[in-house]
Amino acid sequence: MTETASDLYEGLLNGDRRAAARLISMVENQDRSVRQVLRMLHQHAGRAHVVGLTGSPGAGKSTLACGLTKRYRDAGLAVGIICVDPTSPFTGGALLGDRVRMQELSGDPDVFIRSMGSRGALGGLSMATNDVINILDAFGKDFIIVETVGAGQVEVEIVKYAHTCVVVTMPGAGDEIQAIKAGILEIGDIFVVNKADRDGAHRTLADLEMMIETKPGGDDSAWRPPVIATKALDGEGIEELEDAIAQHADYLRESGLLGLKTEQRMKAELLEILNLKVSQAAARVLDEDEEGRELVRRMTARELDPHSAAEEVMEHLLKREVEKPGT
Ligand SMILES: Nc1nc2c(ncn2[C@@H]2O[C@H](COP(=O)(O)OP(=O)(O)O)[C@@H](O)[C@H]2O)c(=O)[nH]1
Numbered sequence: 001m002t003e004t005a006s007d008l009y010e011g012l013l014n015g016d017r018r019a020a021a022r023l024i025s026m027v028e029n030q031d032r033s034v035r036q037v038l039r040m041l042h043q044h045a046g047r048a049h050v051v052g053l054t055g056s057p058g059a060g061k062s063t064l065a066c067g068l069t070k071r072y073r074d075a076g077l078a079v080g081i082i083c084v085d086p087t088s089p090f091t092g093g094a095l096l097g098d099r100v101r102m103q104e105l106s107g108d109p110d111v112f113i114r115s116m117g118s119r120g121a122l123g124g125l126s127m128a129t130n131d132v133i134n135i136l137d138a139f140g141k142d143f144i145i146v147e148t149v150g151a152g153q154v155e156v157e158i159v160k161y162a163h164t165c166v167v168v169t170m171p172g173a174g175d176e177i178q179a180i181k182a183g184i185l186e187i188g189d190i191f192v193v194n195k196a197d198r199d200g201a202h203r204t205l206a207d208l209e210m211m212i213e214t215k216p217g218g219d220d221s222a223w224r225p226p227v228i229a230t231k232a233l234d235g236e237g238i239e240e241l242e243d244a245i246a247q248h249a250d251y252l253r254e255s256g257l258l259g260l261k262t263e264q265r266m267k268a269e270l271l272e273i274l275n276l277k278v279s280q281a282a283a284r285v286l287d288e289d290e291e292g293r294e295l296v297r298r299m300t301a302r303e304l305d306p307h308s309a310a311e312e313v314m315e316h317l318l319k320r321e322v323e324k325p326g327t
């Protein structure tokens with residue numbers, strides 16, 4: 001391990017913001033020396049409550065994140081905010097509004113805000129986000145809010161890493177409700193209808209309540225997702241949201257689901273890393289190994305099908321790992 005990585009590790013545990021920022025950049029830039037630090041961090045993470053905020057662009061996620069953060073800060077809690085938007089790289093104009101909004105928070109040493117674009121992240125955005133969550137967790141944040149645009153698979157994956165998933169919508173978003181129906185209903189622990197100052201808020205609230213009521217398989221959980229109306233701009237409803245998150249955290253603890261969720265997250269994290277490692281190792285076999293190249297030749301000559309070839313590669317990899325332990 002390089003001197004720098006070790007210094008950054010010490011710095012992070014001692015509450016040095018610069019160290020946290022530097023480590024996150026290293027994750028984003030695929031700097032391999034960050035891995036050693038991530039390994040050591042693992043034992044220090046696991047305290048933070050991770051809140052996922054998902055919903056379509058403009059629903060008010062960033063505004064809500066700010067409102068929540070203010071409340072947590074009033075309670076003396078440290079907060080990390082991670083904005084994940086694969087469509088908008090770090091310098092994207094879409095973040096300008098967020099930046100202005102978050103400016104008043106960013107001077108606070110107990111608030112750490114970071115935006116992540118899709119560029120660079122080794123093994124995908126989901127893995128990088130998870131690494132950043134772990135860094136902020138070890139850094140001592142009590143709450144980590146992860147804001148994602150609720151559209152694609154990546155976002156849904158990221159939300160899996162959250163203890164409490166908040167789905168944000170707004171009045172009149174008819175299509176949006178359909179989208180929620182299509183997948184997000186399953187992942188929401190709490191639903192928020194933001195911009196309750198607008199026409200149609202009652203209707204949207206009622207629609208959502210109805211959908212949750214009639215959700216297939218909804219009865220097998222003791223947690224009934226609340227639907228909360230908020231006016232994030234003037235802070236209305238934020239207290240209710242904060243309470244709902246606290247209640248959900250209690251529910252997770254008391255039901256034993258917290259342990260199960262953590263287990264699931266560890267498994268997902270491990271599988272994601274393995275995915276990357278195995279596919280990289282397989283690519284090396286196919287490119288560099290005589291046996292691997294022979295497999296490709298046989299496939300090309302239609303003597304071997306890809307499924308059988310994959311079996312052979314797996315066998316090859318497993319054999320090689322046994323022969324060379326510790327690689
Ligand atoms: N009318 C109204 N506008 C809001 C409310 N909350 C947020 N906004 C505005 O909606 C726009 C999008 O908010 P933002 O938090 O950036 O949404 P995000 O894309 O989901 O993060 C901004 O111009 C906000 O000022 C609200 O409760 N009522």
Ligand SMILES: [Mg+2]
Binds near residue numbers: 098
């Ligand atoms: Mg935003």
